[in-house]
Amino acid sequence: MATTPALEGIRVLELTHAIAGPHTGQILADHGADVIKVEPPGGELARGAMPLADEDSIYFAAQNRGKRSVVLNLKEPDDLAALLRLVEDSDVVVTNYSVEVPERLGWGFEALKAVNPSIIMVHITGFGSTSPDRAMLAFDGIIQGMSGIPQMTGMPDGDPMFIGTFVADHITAYRATMSVMMALRVREASPEAQFVDVNMLTSYMGLLAHDIHESLDGRPYMREGNRVPVSIANTYAARDGFVHLAPVGPVKWERFCRAVGRDDWAEQLPYDEAVLTGRDEVDEYLAQWCRDRACDDILALMRELAVPSGPVRELDEAVRHLDARGDESVVRVTSPAGRTVAAPGPMTSVGLADGPRRLRVPAIGEHDEEVLGPIRAALRDRRPPA
Numbered sequence: 001m002a003t004t005p006a007l008e009g010i011r012v013l014e015l016t017h018a019i020a021g022p023h024t025g026q027i028l029a030d031h032g033a034d035v036i037k038v039e040p041p042g043g044e045l046a047r048g049a050m051p052l053a054d055e056d057s058i059y060f061a062a063q064n065r066g067k068r069s070v071v072l073n074l075k076e077p078d079d080l081a082a083l084l085r086l087v088e089d090s091d092v093v094v095t096n097y098s099v100e101v102p103e104r105l106g107w108g109f110e111a112l113k114a115v116n117p118s119i120i121m122v123h124i125t126g127f128g129s130t131s132p133d134r135a136m137l138a139f140d141g142i143i144q145g146m147s148g149i150p151q152m153t154g155m156p157d158g159d160p161m162f163i164g165t166f167v168a169d170h171i172t173a174y175r176a177t178m179s180v181m182m183a184l185r186v187r188e189a190s191p192e193a194q195f196v197d198v199n200m201l202t203s204y205m206g207l208l209a210h211d212i213h214e215s216l217d218g219r220p221y222m223r224e225g226n227r228v229p230v231s232i233a234n235t236y237a238a239r240d241g242f243v244h245l246a247p248v249g250p251v252k253w254e255r256f257c258r259a260v261g262r263d264d265w266a267e268q269l270p271y272d273e274a275v276l277t278g279r280d281e282v283d284e285y286l287a288q289w290c291r292d293r294a295c296d297d298i299l300a301l302m303r304e305l306a307v308p309s310g311p312v313r314e315l316d317e318a319v320r321h322l323d324a325r326g327d328e329s330v331v332r333v334t335s336p337a338g339r340t341v342a343a344p345g346p347m348t349s350v351g352l353a354d355g356p357r358r359l360r361v362p363a364i365g366e367h368d369e370e371v372l373g374p375i376r377a378a379l380r381d382r383r384p385p386a
Helices: 020-030 077-088 101-105 109-115 140-147 167-189 200-205 210-216 250-259 263-268 271-277 279-291 295-305 315-324 368-382
Strands: 011-015 034-039 068-071 092-095 120-125 194-199 234-238 241-245 309-311 330-334 340-344
Touching (some): 020 092, 020 120, 077 368, 140 167, 167 194, 167 200, 194 200, 234 279, 250 263
């Protein structure tokens, strides 16, 4: 680890809500940036989102550690002036409000650039500022649905299946964070202000690989359940749970076939042929073979064969396993009321400094005086006498 955080000395103003924007700010804060969360009167709406620990939102705590919080009513001229004064001494502004909001309230890119010619503005939206759909409101489920990915997911004869967590929000936050890092690098050579347009739909559909080409080429996608479409890999019910087996490639396939009692496959069903024409036969046999065996026994055999495999865990089991590793994959943050909340750890260990983490979630407007006090005083001094 470094002796100082990678982003020490970088100030970020975060005007965000929900997940994609706040999570971007949290990643930057984890790595040393001074992130000032600018909240409306009453606080960001997510402060009241379920589930709650005492009066604090666990949802909010998972996205907002290590920041400072100030309250500004940006519909008021004095508070807008205070924001623009903050921009003068900042490096980055991150927002995920709707496309028209910053401009309408007086803190669009041109207004920011006028007070800080080197500012980096990252605007996260559902569909992008130039998209025909730019006026549409978006949440994670809307993006998942419009991406086509739920139509790829689920059983062949079932309904489309959404992923059970806010994956589009988080993928977008990762892309926005990478955009901040690249913009900071560009600024070293060229100090002009930069507007970075990050949208959720493009970010989420960036998970697609060959599927993009095949879709544009007119090839229909067939939903295949837990099968991996381009290899021999599937999930099977064992005697006491589920396992995922992936004997991928000719060498592993041959070893696997002999271990599960199918020497005939090893000798007469080459791997590529199995992928193209034999998967129904393979699945039918392996479903029966796994059903009579315990998960641990199956996985131990796969490890001996060096065949990729793994258990399909319940969520609570998976989280306990991750937490037990002791590598900051799970951290404990402190809510404004002092409640300890478990949350995912930093995105990467790169650029983390030795020493304690900033794991406290700020109360609403907790840092008003230290951040805004001097600015408000300076603005008062500039006013002409009555």
